[in-house]
Amino acid sequence: MKSILENRPALTTEVYKAAEVAGYLWQKGWAERNGGNITVNITEFIDDEIRQMEPISEVISIGAVLPHLKGCYFYCKGTNKRMRDLARWPMEHGSVIRILDDCASYVIIADQPVAPTSELPSHLMVHNDLIGKGSPYKASVHTHPIELIAMSHCKKFLEKDVITNLLWSMIPETKAFCPKGLGIIPYQLPSSLELAKGTLEQLQEYDVVMWEKHGVFAIDCDAMQAFDQIDVLNKSALIYIAAKNMGFEPDGMTKEQMKEMTVAFNLPK
Numbered sequence: 001m002k003s004i005l006e007n008r009p010a011l012t013t014e015v016y017k018a019a020e021v022a023g024y025l026w027q028k029g030w031a032e033r034n035g036g037n038i039t040v041n042i043t044e045f046i047d048d049e050i051r052q053m054e055p056i057s058e059v060i061s062i063g064a065v066l067p068h069l070k071g072c073y074f075y076c077k078g079t080n081k082r083m084r085d086l087a088r089w090p091m092e093h094g095s096v097i098r099i100l101d102d103c104a105s106y107v108i109i110a111d112q113p114v115a116p117t118s119e120l121p122s123h124l125m126v127h128n129d130l131i132g133k134g135s136p137y138k139a140s141v142h143t144h145p146i147e148l149i150a151m152s153h154c155k156k157f158l159e160k161d162v163i164t165n166l167l168w169s170m171i172p173e174t175k176a177f178c179p180k181g182l183g184i185i186p187y188q189l190p191s192s193l194e195l196a197k198g199t200l201e202q203l204q205e206y207d208v209v210m211w212e213k214h215g216v217f218a219i220d221c222d223a224m225q226a227f228d229q230i231d232v233l234n235k236s237a238l239i240y241i242a243a244k245n246m247g248f249e250p251d252g253m254t255k256e257q258m259k260e261m262t263v264a265f266n267l268p269k
């Protein structure tokens with residue numbers, strides 16, 4: 001069977017960015033078993049031939065009405081699929097879905113009837129919000145970065161912007177490349193509406209949010225950039241932990257040095 005990616009280099013590039021990220025998540029130990037999910041809004045790469053493609057699934061309810069998603073298309077990791085497999089075979093462990101005109105349901109159109117991640121409703125709520133705001137962000141990534149999750153087991157780090165300032169102060173690049181910091185969402189049941197709502201709320205202020213004792217959720221223009229924001233944060237966490245392992249509390253950059261970064265690189269915070 002012909003793949004939807006055939007003769008569509010721009011679409012292929014976007015899907016393979018998700019696949020490359022999936023490989024990194026596995027290599028870093030952040031994607032055990034079927035852990036994590038990736039969704040990418042690929043609507044800008046959709047042509048008339050794709051719009052005419054017959055569905056290869058039943059109509060599936062999203063469980064919410066998301067008005068900005070009318071006629072949108074998404075590449076989604078499949079439910080119960082492994083990141084390490086998606087890295088090699090993105091169209092066998094993920095699929096392309098079309099949101100129907102009721103804005104409350106979707107069909108799978110390619111390449112195989114792989115059911116999307118169980119976190120699809122929360123991802124789609126986020127994409128709906130991004131489109132509504134006119135945001136250039138097209139990708140969302142959820143994963144389980146070991147050191148960041150470990151830090152979320154300590155109450156003092158969960159107060160607003162405590163962990164953000166600590167991680168920013170470990171190495172200048174973290175403030176430059178994750179300039180809004182890390183939002184915190186107190187523990188909620190995975191896949192719950194409360195978790196989705198909390199995520200949406202925190203994403204108004206941050207590009208990356210921590211789900212306490214679970215993982216992070218990041219948004220950016222593409223899957224690679226969303227991954228990079230998580231990666232720089234976790235790098236800082238590793239530096240902090242390395243210092244603690246050597247038996248001392250790291251000094252961190254001073255407030256003045258952090259302020260200097262904000263001015264020099266025209267950062268939002």
Ligand SMILES: [Zn+2]
Pocket residue numbers: 035036142143144190214215
């Ligand atoms: Zn998770």
